[in-house]
Amino acid sequence: MHSAAKEFSRDSKRFFLVLTGGFLMAVNLVIFVKPADLFPGGFSGITLLLQDIFQKEFNLHLPYSLTVYAFNLVPAIIGFKYIGKRFTFFSVVMIFISGLFTDLLSGLGWPLLTDDILLCAVFGGILNAVAVVLCLLAESSSGGTDFIAIYISEKTGRSAWNLIFGFNCLILFFAGLSAGWNKALYSIIFQYTSSQVINLLYKKYSKITLLIITDKSEEVYRTIKQLTNHGATVFEGRGEYSGKNHKLVYTVVSAAESGKLEKQLRTVDPTAFINVIQSKDILGRFFRRHPD
Structure with missing residues (x-):
């Protein structure tokens, strides 16, 4: 019902x-x-x-x-x-x-x-x-x-x-x-x-790349997957200023999804550093929601 x-x-x-x-x-x-x-x-x-x-x-x-x-x-x-x-x-x-x-x-x-x-x-x-x-x-x-x-x-x-x-x-x-x-x-x-x-x-076909430096990579990925159904790649790196190791989560989403996703990521990890980049073109597999 x-x-x-x-x-x-x-x-x-x-x-x-x-x-x-x-x-x-x-x-x-x-x-x-x-x-x-x-x-x-x-x-x-x-x-x-x-x-x-x-x-x-x-x-x-x-x-x-x-x-x-x-x-x-x-x-x-x-x-x-x-x-x-x-x-x-x-x-x-x-x-x-x-x-x-x-x-x-x-x-x-x-x-x-x-x-x-x-x-x-x-x-x-x-x-x-x-x-x-x-x-x-x-x-x-x-x-x-x-x-x-x-x-x-x-x-x-x-x-x-x-x-x-x-x-x-x-x-x-x-x-x-x-x-x-x-x-x-x-x-x-x-x-x-x-x-x-x-x-x-209308931003459905525009792409946004998110580079997220976080200590909660698993929670961040689950949020990305749940809200957009897109995958992500996780890298390991070290912050030279703090001397601490962090995770870098790389993902690409549609521009229409990015605003809501960025807001939710701030809730998951308030200390995350998020770099938002306009992507001109994407080659390879990319999930798209088809109209019904």
Whole structure:
């Protein structure tokens, strides 16, 4: 019963995060992206580009929600097969909510906040990143190219958001040919801002090396194993200042785990000396928690 209640609580939290992320994504499209005629990249950008083309060439309104749902069918299947069923379910919920509210809010005639394209590009990129990060914290995605980014990151253990930024710039190249280079270049600012904020806020694929000098190496290792499921290597050394022998515990964890782990290690051994190092790359076996 306790396990079922814990699972329900976790799923409720994930559901709240994807609902909030989906709503913020729709708000961003309506108040920043569309008024400035920006193209956010990915399937959202392709959908807006198609809407623009159909309106200009055929005088037809292409529904945003139905179009973006159709584009996400194949990525959703890939996510279901290679990433996780629950991950894909919550991602689909996010896609549905963002598409639905984009059409609903567009029909309400949302008031114009600013007509400055640069402000729309910067703050739209920030709001887009917040929406995406909420979905990532819920162990889901905002759909489209995010499915691809998560798949690559899970396979390689490295953040793929800069790679997706490059792919989106390619899309914006074609948008520039169709809708004008001014809008396309501002859209690249939007994409760059969004990618950098995501990298700043979401640390799952960043690695932290901990060098811990302690006299309680066994307790320290048990704490590392319990909280992160990562291993450690223990070295013996002598402190030249004190002349005493100590143990050096070496481990690598994700940046998302390091804060909680460092706090707990201080409880286990208040006298431990901990050196925290940003790790650029890791080669070899490294435990990763896969989304379900």
